[in-house]
Amino acid sequence: MSNLKDEVLSRRTFAIISHPDAGKTTLTEKLLLFGGAIRDAGTVKGKKTGKFATSDWMEIEKQRGISVTSSVMQFDYNGARVNILDTPGHQDFSEDTYRTLTAVDSAVMIIDSAKGIEEQTLKLFKVCRMRGIPIFTFMNKLDRQGRAPLELLAELEEVMGIESYPMNWPIGMGKEFLGIYDRFNNRIEQFRVEENDRFVSLNEDGEIDGDHTLKESGLYDQTLEEIMLLNEAGNEFSRERIANGELTPVFFGSALTNFGVQTFLESYLQFAPAPQPRQSTEGEIDPLSKDFSGFIFKIQANMNPAHRDRIAFLRICSGRFERGMNVNVPRIGKQIKLAQSTQFMADDRSTVNEAVSGDIIGIYDPGTYQIGDTLTTGKNQFQFERLPQFTPELFVRVTAKNVMKQKHFHKGIQQLVQEGAIQLFKTVKTDEYLLGAVGQLQFEVFEHRMKNEYNTEVLMERQGSKIARWVDGDEINENLSSARSLLVNDRYEKKVFLFENDFALRWFLDKNPDVKLYNPMDQE
Ligand code: G4P
Numbered sequence: 001m002s003n004l005k006d007e008v009l010s011r012r013t014f015a016i017i018s019h020p021d022a023g024k025t026t027l028t029e030k031l032l033l034f035g036g037a038i039r040d041a042g043t044v045k046g047k048k049t050g051k052f053a054t055s056d057w058m059e060i061e062k063q064r065g066i067s068v069t070s071s072v073m074q075f076d077y078n079g080a081r082v083n084i085l086d087t088p089g090h091q092d093f094s095e096d097t098y099r100t101l102t103a104v105d106s107a108v109m110i111i112d113s114a115k116g117i118e119e120q121t122l123k124l125f126k127v128c129r130m131r132g133i134p135i136f137t138f139m140n141k142l143d144r145q146g147r148a149p150l151e152l153l154a155e156l157e158e159v160m161g162i163e164s165y166p167m168n169w170p171i172g173m174g175k176e177f178l179g180i181y182d183r184f185n186n187r188i189e190q191f192r193v194e195e196n197d198r199f200v201s202l203n204e205d206g207e208i209d210g211d212h213t214l215k216e217s218g219l220y221d222q223t224l225e226e227i228m229l230l231n232e233a234g235n236e237f238s239r240e241r242i243a244n245g246e247l248t249p250v251f252f253g254s255a256l257t258n259f260g261v262q263t264f265l266e267s268y269l270q271f272a273p274a275p276q277p278r279q280s281t282e283g284e285i286d287p288l289s290k291d292f293s294g295f296i297f298k299i300q301a302n303m304n305p306a307h308r309d310r311i312a313f314l315r316i317c318s319g320r321f322e323r324g325m326n327v328n329v330p331r332i333g334k335q336i337k338l339a340q341s342t343q344f345m346a347d348d349r350s351t352v353n354e355a356v357s358g359d360i361i362g363i364y365d366p367g368t369y370q371i372g373d374t375l376t377t378g379k380n381q382f383q384f385e386r387l388p389q390f391t392p393e394l395f396v397r398v399t400a401k402n403v404m405k406q407k408h409f410h411k412g413i414q415q416l417v418q419e420g421a422i423q424l425f426k427t428v429k430t431d432e433y434l435l436g437a438v439g440q441l442q443f444e445v446f447e448h449r450m451k452n453e454y455n456t457e458v459l460m461e462r463q464g465s466k467i468a469r470w471v472d473g474d475e476i477n478e479n480l481s482s483a484r485s486l487l488v489n490d491r492y493e494k495k496v497f498l499f500e501n502d503f504a505l506r507w508f509l510d511k512n513p514d515v516k517l518y519n520p521m522d523q524e
Contacts, residue, residue, distance in 0.1 A: 004288065004290060004319070004320055004356060005288050007081075007320075007356045008274065008275055008287050008288055008356050008357045008358055009274045009288075010079060010080050010081050010274070011080075011081050011083065011105075011274055011275050011356070011357065011358025011359065012080050012081070012082045012083070012105070012106070012268075012269060012272050012273075012274065012358075013082075013083040013085070013103070013104050013105050013106075013275065013315075013358050013359070013360070014082075014083070014084060014085070014104050014105065014106045014107055014108055014136075014272065015084070015085040015086070015087045015100055015101055015104045015107050015108075016028060016084065016086075016087065016107070016108045016109075016110060017087055017101075017107050017108070017109050017110075017121060017124035017125060017128065017135075018089070018109065018110040018111070018120070018121055018124075019089070019112070019115075019118035019119060019120040019121045020089040020090050020120065021112065022110045022111060022112040022115070022118070022121070022140060023110050023112065023140040023141060023255045023256070024089070024110055026255040026256055027108075027110055027138065027140070027255040027261065028073065028084060028086075030255055030258050030261045031075070031082070031084065031261065031265060032073060032075055033258075034075075034077055034261070034262060034265060035075025035076055035077045035082060036075065036076075071085065071086045071298075071300070071313070072084070072085055072086070072313070072360045072362075073086075074359075077265065077269065078266070078269060080269045081358075081359075082269070083358065083359060083360055085100050085103060085104055085360065086100070087100050087101070087124060089120055092439070092441055093120065093438065093439035093441065094437065094438060094439040094441050094442045094445075095390050095420065095423075095437065095438050095439075095442065096298050097124070097438075097439070098124070098127050098390045098438065099297045099298060099371065099387060099390075099420070100297065100298065101124065101127045101128055101131065101133065102131065102297050102315075102387050102388070103295075103297045103298075103313070103315035103360060104133065105133070105134075105272070105273045105274070105275055105276050105358070106133060106134045106135070106136065106272045106273055107124075107128045107133050107134070107135050107136070108135075108136045108137075108138060108268070109121060109124075109125060109135050109136070109137045109138070109248070110137075110138045110140050110255075111137060111138070111139050111140065111152070111156075112140055112141055112146070113139045113140060113141050113142055113144075113146030113147060113149075113152060113173070113252070114141060114144060114145070114146035114147060115146075116147060116151075116152055116155050117155055117156065117159050117160065122159065122160070125160055125162075126521060127388075127390075127521070128245065129160075129161075129162070129245065130388070130521060130522070131245075131388075132244060132245045133245055134242050134243055134244070134245050134248075134271075134272065134273060135162065135245060135248045136248065136249055136251070136264075136268050136271075136272065137156065137164065137248045137249070137250040137251065138250075138251050138252075138253060138255075138260075138264055139152060139170075139250060139251065139252045139253070140253065140254065140255050141254060141255075141256070142170050142173050142174075142177050142180075142252050142253060142254045142259070142260075143173075143174065143177055143191070143254040143256065143257050143259070144173070144174050145173060145174030145175070146173055146174070149166075149169060149170055149226075149252065150226070153166065153250065156248070156250070162245075162246065162247070162248050163235045163241070163246060163247045163248070164235065164247070164248050164249075164250050165234070165235050165236075165237050165238075165242075165247055165248070165249050165250065166183065166230060166234070166249075166250045166251075166252070167182070167183060167184045167249045167250060167251050167267055168180040168181060168182040168183055168184065168189075168251055168252055168260070168263070169181045169183065169223060169226060169227060169230070169252065170223075170252045171188070171214070171217075171219050171220065171223045172217075172219040176219065177191050177254075178190065178191055178214060178217060178219055178220075179191040179193070179214075179259075180252050180253065180259075180260055180263075181223050181227060182263060183206075183227065183230070184237075184267060185263070186201065186202045186206060187199050187200060187201045187202055188200040188202065188208070188214065189259075189260065189263060190214070191254075191257075191259055192257070192259075200212060200214065206224070206227060207224065208220075235247060237249075239271060242271055243273055249267065249271065251263070251264040251267070274287075274358065275287040275317070275357045275358035278295075278317045278384050278385070279384065279385045280293075280374070280382040280383060280384045280385065281382045281383050281385075282380075282382040285317055285318050285382070285384070286318060287317060287318050287357040287358065288318070288357070289318045289319060290318075290319050290320070291318060291319045291376070291377050291378050291380055292316070292318065292319035292320060292321055292322075292325065292327070292375075292376070292377045293316075293317050293318045293319060293374065293375060293376045293377065293380065293382075293384075294314045294315055294316040294317050294318075294321075294374070294375050295314070295315055295317065295372065295373065295374050295375070295384045295387075296312045296313065296314050296369050296370070296371055296372065296373045296375070297313055297314075297315055297371065297372075297387065298312070298313040298371065299311070299312050299313070299365060299369060299370075299371055299419060299420070299421075300312075300313070300362075310364075310365040310366075310367070311362040311363070311364065311365060312362070312363050312364075312365040312369045312373075313360060313361075313362055314360065314361050314362070314363055314375065315360055316355055316356060316357050316358065316359050316360070316361065317357060317384065318357050319356070319357060319377065320354060320355070320356050320357075321338070321354060321355045321356070321359070321361060322354055323338065323339070323354070324337060324338065324339055325337070325338055325377065326338075326377070327375040327376065327377055328375065328376045328377065328380065328381060329368070329369070329373055329374075329375060330374055330376060330381045330382065330383050331370070331373055331374070331383065332368070334368075336368065338363055339364070370418055370419050370420065371387065371419055371420030372384075372386060372387040372420065387420075388520065388521075389423075389520045390438055390520070390521060391438075391468050391519055391520055391521045392423050392436025392437050392438055392468055393436075393437075393438055393465050393466070393467075393468075394436070394437050394438070394439070394440060394443070394463075394464070394465055394466075395425075395434050395435065395436050395437075395462075395463040395464070395465075395466050395498065396434070396435050396443055396460040396461060396462055396463055397432060397433065397434055397460070397461040397463060398413075398433050398434070398435050398458050398459065398460050398461075399433070399458065399459045400456055400457070400458060400459075401456075401457040401458060401459050402456070402457065405455070405456045405457075408454045408455055408456045409450075409454070409456045409458070411454060412449075412450045412453065412454030412456055413433070413450075415454075416446060416449060416450070417491055421442065421445060421446060421449070422435050422436070422437055422442050422443070422446045423435065423436040423437065423490070423491070424436075424490075424491050425488040425489065425490055425491075425496060425498075426488060426489045427481075427486065427487070427488050428478050428481055428487045428488060428489060428495070429478065429481060429487075434463065434488060434498075435460070436468065443460060446458075447460060463498075466486075466498040466499060466500065467498070467499040467501065467502065467504075467505050468496055468497070468498055468499075468519075469496065469497050469499065469505065469517035469518065469519055470490075470494055470495070470496050470517065470518050470519070470520060471494070471495040471496065471497065471515065471516070471517060472516035472517065472518055473516065474495075476495050476515065480497075480508075480512065480515070481497075483500070484499065484500040484504040485497050485498070485499050485500070485504055485505075485508050486498040497517065
């Protein structure tokens with residue numbers, strides 16, 4: 001058996017955060033090609049077949065054949081083992097998407113250089129930020145005319161509040177894209193130039209010695225000027241600040257033409273963190289410790305429509321997983337044998353026999369686990385810190401269609417809420433049930449599972465989007481509740497106001513300066 005420490009230190013586990021269409025699938029595919037995990041382009045792309053209707057969840061599940069197996073992809077490159085976790089976009093966006101970010105050690109943010117920062121990227125970025133996850137930025141689609149690079153950096157720093165360090169800099173773009181000036185490796189990488197001639201090394205002053213066709217273009221001089229500006233006025237490179245998530249290294253490139261991707265991957269592997277320690281009820285758990293532990297961050301139900309089984313996604317936080325091992329589930333005080341486990345690849349699901357800290361495995365779940373559960377071995381009974389609560393944005397009022405089915409209805413809701421599939425709120429005055437989610441798909445999954453697993457049809461009345469703000473403290477005048485600022489209890493009996501819109505929130509704060517409200521996603 002090889003050395004656990006070396007194996008763990010070779011792991012790089014990350015998620016790609018982006019807005020739909022920025023190029024996540026294309027970049028993932030190129031990375032997998034480098035790692036030899038797939039042979040043909042188009043393997044990952046397969047998941048995007050069909051623009052499905054959100055209402056048809058079964059259809060989504062069918063279409064998902066590939067998307068599910070590509071939830072986690074693994075490949076080896078230059079001695080590193082890379083785990084990429086998918087963060088679904090479009091209609092698939094849900095709390096799971098956020099929770100995936102609790103299972104990574106770093107994130108890669110892809111930005112479409114013509115569009116700049118978009119809504120979904122910003123949402124996911126905020127979660128990374130609140131967890132202090134290091135972020136690496138890839139400015140994509142340089143083969144197309146986009147926004148000026150300095151403008152993109154300024155937006156990144158202003159909107160996201162993170163400092164940036166361009167590792168390389170584009171020389172032109174679109175039809176005039178000549179390549180990238182690689183500050184870090186002190187060379188120029190030319191676009192659409194054969195491998196042997198692609199790299200041009202630079203002298204100590206960061207310029208090309210002697211004659212070169214690149215020098216004939218005015219873009220070369222312009223780039224040198226911009227580089228000078230970055231050297232003088234830009235941020236300093238700091239490995240420590242990258243690790244703390246305060247500084248993002250920025251790479252320019254074009255995923256589609258596979259340009260700048262390898263340079264990005266190699267620098268990423270150099271600076272991205274290996275598995276990090278995690279907080280638990282017994283202090284920090286060292287990823288190199290030999291006792292196995294991990295936590296569940298996602299439960300995928302109905303992977304196989306013929307069965308009601310589920311797969312729980314487990315992030316290994318210490319030690320080594322071995323098939324058939326016994327683990328403790330401290331929440332329920334039971335021991336379980338992990339006989340069936342799965343490792344995920346881009347084009348296949350294969351049985352995993354061994355995995356170490358940093359890896360993600362799928363374990364068979366007969367209905368035992370909840371999201372956030374800790375698994376330990378030996379005498380260890382600690383629990384990892386609770387997964388953060390994510391502020392729901394969409395709400396529905398829910399009732400059982402058949403009043404005779406109240407018992408099933410309550411049991412189903414209770415279990416799905418505990419599992420973390422959806423959030424439950426009760427109106428303070430009338431005790432009505434409201435469900436909260438971050439994406440529409442969560443409601444559809446809820447409806448489907450209530451029917452199939454709890455034999456209950458539900459009626460869901462859309463309440464639209466609301467701004468949820470928790471009340472700081474226990475005292476609150478219930479008469480402050482109104483249609484535009486509805487007061488509800490969360491599942492822990494904490495008071496929450498649901499505001500109709502931003503205006504209603506500001507109006508409320510203005511009228512009630514003594515009431516202190518907070519957004520759990522701004523905390524930590
Ligand atoms: P996503 O997973 O983030 O949603 O994006 P995806 O990789 O599917 O890319 C979205 C579109 O952008 C695709 O166009 C893809 O080919 C294109 N794209 C990705 N990277 C680059 C790049 O570096 N340069 C250029 N010019 N285009 C890029 P598509 O295949 O036409 O699909 P669609 O637009 O019909 O969805």
